[in-house]
Amino acid sequence: MIHMRNLTKKYGELAAVNNISLHVRRGEVFGFLGPNGAGKTTTIKMLAGLLRPTGGQILVGGYDVVQHPIQAKRIIGFIPDRPFLYDKLTGLEFMQFMAGLYGMNHDSFADRAGRLLRLFDLEEWRGELIESYSHGMKQRLIIASALLHQPQLIVVDEPLVGLDPRGARMVKDIFRNLAARNDVAIFMSTHTLEVAQETCHRIAIIQEGSVVAVGTFDELQHKAGVSNPRLESIFLRLTGGEEMKEIIEVLRE
Numbered sequence: 001m002i003h004m005r006n007l008t009k010k011y012g013e014l015a016a017v018n019n020i021s022l023h024v025r026r027g028e029v030f031g032f033l034g035p036n037g038a039g040k041t042t043t044i045k046m047l048a049g050l051l052r053p054t055g056g057q058i059l060v061g062g063y064d065v066v067q068h069p070i071q072a073k074r075i076i077g078f079i080p081d082r083p084f085l086y087d088k089l090t091g092l093e094f095m096q097f098m099a100g101l102y103g104m105n106h107d108s109f110a111d112r113a114g115r116l117l118r119l120f121d122l123e124e125w126r127g128e129l130i131e132s133y134s135h136g137m138k139q140r141l142i143i144a145s146a147l148l149h150q151p152q153l154i155v156v157d158e159p160l161v162g163l164d165p166r167g168a169r170m171v172k173d174i175f176r177n178l179a180a181r182n183d184v185a186i187f188m189s190t191h192t193l194e195v196a197q198e199t200c201h202r203i204a205i206i207q208e209g210s211v212v213a214v215g216t217f218d219e220l221q222h223k224a225g226v227s228n229p230r231l232e233s234i235f236l237r238l239t240g241g242e243e244m245k246e247i248i249e250v251l252r253e
Contacts (some may be wrong), residue, residue: 001026002047003186006162007056009042017083019056022169026152029179029186031200033159035239040189047187048078052135060154074102077151081158081189083142087131090120094130095145100147109148116144118138135162143171147178153185154178154205160192168183172199197231207239 002024017039024030034040045051047058049069058065063072064168085089092113092167099109113215117123120140139162146154154175160168176199178184190196196203197217204214213223224237 001028001061002030002187003057003059004043004047004060005009005057007043007044007058008054009039009045009051010054015209017046017053019237020206020211021056021210022204022211023212024153024183024185024187027179027183028202029175029188029200031196031203032187032192033196033203033235034206037228038206038239040206040246041157044155044187044189048076048155049073074149075152077146077149077154079143079146079154079159081161083138085138085142087129089130090127091117091130091133091141094128094141095148096242098145099148099150112148112150113144118149119128120144136164136167139163140171142168143174150182151184153187154226155187157189159188159190160195161217168195175199193231193235203231205238 002022004020004022007017007020020043026173032040032043034226038134039252042051043108046053047062049061049065049072052066061071061075063075065072087098089097094111095117096109099113104112114123117126120143122144124138125133125137143159159171159175163171172195175186175188179186188196188200202214202216203220204211205220213220215223217234219229219232220234220238221229225235226233226237228234
């Protein structure tokens, strides 16, 4: 579903993303992890067609994101970390706006929107202005809207920000079910390592613009040379975070 080949993004002499090559299969939940400033959001914006790569290529469902952006975007559902919503629209009006972008007809929209609003516990709020929504409700609305056109690939940056435990569990279950039952690919960036360990089939770790490791949890554990069964230990070992951990321990003494 996703093929990144030598993907690069430079700002002057700074390589925010440096020669990344990755592939993500249909039906796979793929985690994309890294420290702040590692290049995660830049990569995601290029994948979603919001930034143009300096070099390399991204194929989504066989479509080059740069050469055939409309075709590629038609099969992507994008959930950003800071979603923009029109506060003076109702929840249903916002979903209608999103459906129009993807050319959905009225009948298919009405059925799909109704089911998604019920699924995300927004049915009673469909006619209320978005400005009256809580942060968690806004997050659920943007996720529901991204699923309207039944995308083949879901690109999501920090999916659980602002969600309560019930909402977080629901979103994780939805992603897993979409991958397992609908053969949808999920490309997910998150700082919540427990979520990545629990949800993802494979994980890539990016550091200073380059991928330092990619594989299943067991493969990453072997590469990091740690026996601790937590992704946090693997992540810290591969990104140099253990040095900071040791400093913190010294300060506690």
